[in-house]
Amino acid sequence: MRESVDCCIVGGGPAGMVLGLLLARVGLSVTVLESQPDFDRDFRGDTLHASTLEMLDQIGLADRVLAMPHAKLRQMSIHAGQTSYLLADFGRLHSRYPYIAIMPQSEFLEFLCAEAGRYPGFRCLRRAPVTGLMEDGGRVSGVRFHQDGSERAIAANLVVAADGRFSRIRKLAGMQAQERAAPMDVCWFRLPRRETDGHDSGGFFVGSGRMLITIPRVTSWQIGYVFPKGDFGEVRAAGIDAFRTAIADTVPWLADRVSLIEDFTDVHLLNVKADCLRTWHRPGLLFIGDAAHVMSPVGGVGINAAISDAVATANVLGHPDHPCLADGPPPEALLAGIQRRRERPTRIIQAVQSRIQDVLVERAISGREFEVPGPVRALLAIPGIRQIPIRIFALGVTRARLEL
Numbered sequence: 001m002r003e004s005v006d007c008c009i010v011g012g013g014p015a016g017m018v019l020g021l022l023l024a025r026v027g028l029s030v031t032v033l034e035s036q037p038d039f040d041r042d043f044r045g046d047t048l049h050a051s052t053l054e055m056l057d058q059i060g061l062a063d064r065v066l067a068m069p070h071a072k073l074r075q076m077s078i079h080a081g082q083t084s085y086l087l088a089d090f091g092r093l094h095s096r097y098p099y100i101a102i103m104p105q106s107e108f109l110e111f112l113c114a115e116a117g118r119y120p121g122f123r124c125l126r127r128a129p130v131t132g133l134m135e136d137g138g139r140v141s142g143v144r145f146h147q148d149g150s151e152r153a154i155a156a157n158l159v160v161a162a163d164g165r166f167s168r169i170r171k172l173a174g175m176q177a178q179e180r181a182a183p184m185d186v187c188w189f190r191l192p193r194r195e196t197d198g199h200d201s202g203g204f205f206v207g208s209g210r211m212l213i214t215i216p217r218v219t220s221w222q223i224g225y226v227f228p229k230g231d232f233g234e235v236r237a238a239g240i241d242a243f244r245t246a247i248a249d250t251v252p253w254l255a256d257r258v259s260l261i262e263d264f265t266d267v268h269l270l271n272v273k274a275d276c277l278r279t280w281h282r283p284g285l286l287f288i289g290d291a292a293h294v295m296s297p298v299g300g301v302g303i304n305a306a307i308s309d310a311v312a313t314a315n316v317l318g319h320p321d322h323p324c325l326a327d328g329p330p331p332e333a334l335l336a337g338i339q340r341r342r343e344r345p346t347r348i349i350q351a352v353q354s355r356i357q358d359v360l361v362e363r364a365i366s367g368r369e370f371e372v373p374g375p376v377r378a379l380l381a382i383p384g385i386r387q388i389p390i391r392i393f394a395l396g397v398t399r400a401r402l403e404l
C-alpha cells in the first residue's frame, strides 16, 4: 500500500506533534507515524516552560492546556546541610506565564493530537513503527513502516525525523552527532505529596555523593536521584533499603514515605547524555527535537528545545514567501536555514547546562564536603544575574515565536 503526503513526521512526541499541528493549520497534508499505541510513558519530560505556553497562546490553545490538571513550579532552591540558596525564581520572568507548568506529557500530546485532528490534512497513525527510508535519486522520498502486521509505505515531499533520543532514522540516514560528556545519571521516581510538606517549590538537596531533585506535581513529588555517571549498578547492589535510607538522609521530610518505594522497578533510570547532529538535514529529510540534539536534563528544557525546533520548522516551511511544501520537495537550502535558526541557541543552552554540571552537579555528587562555590553564591545574590540562566531555559536564547 503506498500513499503520499506533503510531510511525513516520524514520531509523535512534542516535536513531531507540534509540527504536525502547525503544518496542518496552514493547510498542508501531514501524517505523524507513532510506533507506540499511546503517549503514556513515565517520566518523559512533563515541564512546559513559558516559551511553550506563549507559543500555545499565539494559536489560542494556552488557556485550554492550562485548564487540564497541572502543577505550577515557581521557584527552585539548593539545600546543602543547613544552608539554602534560591537558584531559580520563575516568578520574575517577563511573561504571561511566570512559572513552569508540570503536566503529564501523555495528556499534553493527546490534547495536541486531538487539536491537530480538527484539520482535514492531519493524520496520526499509532502502532506504526518506521523501519526504513525510501530514496529517489539521492533524495529521501518517503518511509516504510509496519502496521497491523503488514509493511506499508508513505511518499512525502519532506520526511521529518522526530523519533527521539534513540532515533532510528539517525542510524538509517548515517547521521553523525557530537557528544558532550555528562558527569551524572539520574533515577526518577515518585512519592506522594502531603499537606505537611509545607511548600510547593522545587529543590536540589545535596547529600553525601548524591543529590536529590524534588519537582512538585499535582498529587506527588517527581524525584530525581542524581549520582555519578555509570554508578547505577552500585546503587542497585547496595539494595533498596540503602536507597531508601539515602533519600531519607538527604531529604528528611520524605522519610515518612520512602517505604512506598517497593523495589527498583519503581525507579526509572535516565542515562544522561547530550549531543547534537553535525548536520540536521539531507535532501528530503530534516531532524528536529531529541533526534537532532539530545539535551541534558539540567533546566528541564528538552521539550522546550523540541517545540522550538517545530516552531522554527513551521515558520520556514509554512511561510507564504517560501516554496510551498504541497508543490514539491523543499530546496535543501531551506532545511539548512532551519538548522541555522536552531543550532546556535541549542548549543548555547547545552553549553550553559554543561557549565552548571561542572560547577554544581559534579561537586554535589563527588562525595566531598559540598558548599555552593563562593563566586556562585555571589552571583546568586544578584537577582538580575541569577535570572540569566532561568530566562534562557524558560524563554530560550531567542523566543520561539510563530510567524505564520
Ligand SMILES: Cc1cc2nc3c(=O)[nH]c(=O)nc-3n(C[C@H](O)[C@H](O)[C@H](O)COP(=O)(O)OP(=O)(O)OC[C@H]3O[C@@H](n4cnc5c(N)ncnc54)[C@H](O)[C@@H]3O)c2cc1C
Residues within 6 Å of the ligand: 010, 011, 012, 013, 014, 015, 016, 033, 034, 035, 036, 043, 044, 045, 046, 047, 128, 129, 130, 131, 162, 163, 164, 165, 167, 168, 169, 188, 268, 269, 270, 288, 289, 290, 291, 295, 297, 299, 300, 301, 302, 303, 304, 306
Ligand atoms: C527520564 C526522562 C526525563 C525527562 N525529563 C524532562 C523534563 O523534566 N523536562 C524536559 O523538558 N525534558 C525532559 N526530558 C527530555 C524530553 O522528554 C525530551 O527532550 C522530549 O520529549 C523530546 O521530544 P521529541 O519529540 O524530540 O522526542 P520524544 O519525546 O522522544 O518523542 C519521540 C517519539 O517518537 C516515537 N518513535 C521512536 N522511534 C520511532 C519509529 N521508528 N517510528 C515511529 N515512531 C517512533 C517514540 O515512541 C516517541 O513518541 C526527559 C527525558 C527522559 C528520558
